[in-house]
Amino acid sequence: MSTKDKTMEKIVSLCKRRGFIYPSSEIYGGLNSCYDYGPLGSELKRSVKDFWWKSMTQTHTDIHGLDSAILMAPRIWEASGHLENFTDPLVDCKNCKSRFRQDHLNGATACPKCQGELTEARQFNLMFKTFMGPLEDAANTVYLRPETAQGIYVNYQNVMTTARAKLPFGIAQIGKAFRNEITPGNFTFRTREFEQMEMQYFVKPGEDDASMDRWKEIRRNWYDKLMINSEKLRFHEHQGNELAHYAKAAYDIEYEFPFGWSELEGVHNRTDFDLSRHQEYSGKNLQYFEESTKEKFIPYIIETSAGCDRSILCILCDAYSEEEERVVLRFAPFIAPVQVAILPLVKKDGLPDIMDNIANKLKKHYRVAKDVSGSIGKRYRRQDEIGTPFCITIDYESKDDNTVTIRHRDSMQQERISIDAIESYIEPALALPID
Numbered sequence: 001m002s003t004k005d006k007t008m009e010k011i012v013s014l015c016k017r018r019g020f021i022y023p024s025s026e027i028y029g030g031l032n033s034c035y036d037y038g039p040l041g042s043e044l045k046r047s048v049k050d051f052w053w054k055s056m057t058q059t060h061t062d063i064h065g066l067d068s069a070i071l072m073a074p075r076i077w078e079a080s081g082h083l084e085n086f087t088d089p090l091v092d093c094k095n096c097k098s099r100f101r102q103d104h105l106n107g108a109t110a111c112p113k114c115q116g117e118l119t120e121a122r123q124f125n126l127m128f129k130t131f132m133g134p135l136e137d138a139a140n141t142v143y144l145r146p147e148t149a150q151g152i153y154v155n156y157q158n159v160m161t162t163a164r165a166k167l168p169f170g171i172a173q174i175g176k177a178f179r180n181e182i183t184p185g186n187f188t189f190r191t192r193e194f195e196q197m198e199m200q201y202f203v204k205p206g207e208d209d210a211s212m213d214r215w216k217e218i219r220r221n222w223y224d225k226l227m228i229n230s231e232k233l234r235f236h237e238h239q240g241n242e243l244a245h246y247a248k249a250a251y252d253i254e255y256e257f258p259f260g261w262s263e264l265e266g267v268h269n270r271t272d273f274d275l276s277r278h279q280e281y282s283g284k285n286l287q288y289f290e291e292s293t294k295e296k297f298i299p300y301i302i303e304t305s306a307g308c309d310r311s312i313l314c315i316l317c318d319a320y321s322e323e324e325e326r327v328v329l330r331f332a333p334f335i336a337p338v339q340v341a342i343l344p345l346v347k348k349d350g351l352p353d354i355m356d357n358i359a360n361k362l363k364k365h366y367r368v369a370k371d372v373s374g375s376i377g378k379r380y381r382r383q384d385e386i387g388t389p390f391c392i393t394i395d396y397e398s399k400d401d402n403t404v405t406i407r408h409r410d411s412m413q414q415e416r417i418s419i420d421a422i423e424s425y426i427e428p429a430l431a432l433p434i435d
């Protein structure tokens with residue numbers, strides 16, 4: 001096994017052991033490529049979504065939030081092109097029966113596992129189908145949305161009217177999407193049920209190129225704020241065949257995962273394709289009327305489409321660090337699932353009461369854990385392994401002079417500070433970096 005595979009294996013095992021991510025339906029043997037986020041994972045995911053949401057709607061007063069339904073009118077998927085084109089080319093090995101996406105075979109014509117003969121490629125639609133109501137027939141077929149974006153496009157006029165928005169403006173949405181992927185894998189990187197964080201920015205045609213440049217930069221900076229190693233981030237520009245037929249320009253933000261460079265997020269110039277198609281298929285006029293020039297036109301859309309689960313996986317891989325005597329998750333402190341751990345040296349003599357008093361104060365603003373068992377060294381290691389940026393240790397001196405020791409996860413340095421100064425001490429590191 002290569003070192004990179006081993007790293008991935010260690011991260012998966014830590015995620016399970018410490019309660020970040022479990023295999024789904026585990027007591028029934030699991031369900032292929034489905035995962036559940038445990039106590040620490042769900043806190044981490046919430047923090048990342050909260051950071052994304054606030055980076056969009058709170059930072060930009062021209063971006064409005066939306067939470068649209070997963071089930072939508074089936075005609076939407078005709079208009080969007082998903083019914084016709086949302087397919088992957090599927091090939092099977094006639095010998096070992098392995099299944100591949102032909103476009104992932106890098107031109108190979110034999111099975112990469114056993115060199116067996118491959119079948120002709122068949123186009124396989126990735127949308128999950130289900131039925132609405134008791135009759136399971138074509139007329140009642142509905143789809144689980146394969147992207148959250150269409151919910152935004154079909155609400156563009158609702159949002160514009162109710163928010164009294166004028167171009168340019170954006171609509172942001174976080175939600176589940178479903179794709180019946182042929183080859184899910186690499187832990188949570190490619191799954192069949194996942195969460196997207198999408199923002200669609202509506203602009204006047206002609207202003208799209210500048211808007212695209214702006215959003216590329218904003219979205220790249222977002223990962224910097226999460227303290228992702230910038231040498232492991234890059235843009236990949238879609239060229240030729242890669243570029244979707246409706247896109248004028250498309251860039252992926254990629255991260256170097258232990259299994260290689262892979263897409264985290266797409267930033268796309270989708271032109272007026274989506275709204276024009278919805279205008280055509282719905283029969284509703286979706287043109288924008290610009291009062292100052294009396295012009296009518298269909299806006300262009302710049303899309304920023306990030307995978308929440310892929311962001312989490314990137315954060316975990318980037319934070320994971322093995323050091324001489326410890327494993328540390330070096331999360332950006334503001335997203336750490338536990339931000340402050342409070343550790344009394346002993347379980348008696350009033351030290352746990354001091355712990356409770358500090359915890360009661362801090363928990364109003366921060367994610368706090370209390371840990372009273374095991375040696376202090378062991379407790380530090382436990383907190384390092386889940387990425388807790390600050391540990392506060394209470395000892396006998398604390399009773400006399402109202403001070404505690406505060407330990408930094410990354411440097412392991414310790415300082416003595418007054419209990420009354422804890423909040424102002426940790427606040428700068430834990431504040432959300434939104435501007």
Ligand code: ATP
Nearest residue numbers: 179181189190191194263264265266305306307310
């Ligand atoms: P890929 O080429 O990896 O299949 P895509 O180009 O089809 O991805 P988009 O349709 O642009 O992806 O989706 C936007 C984002 O949604 C992706 O950048 C990714 O973060 C996330 N995403 C897409 N498919 C999956 C999946 N199967 N599992 C987890 N996240 C996904």
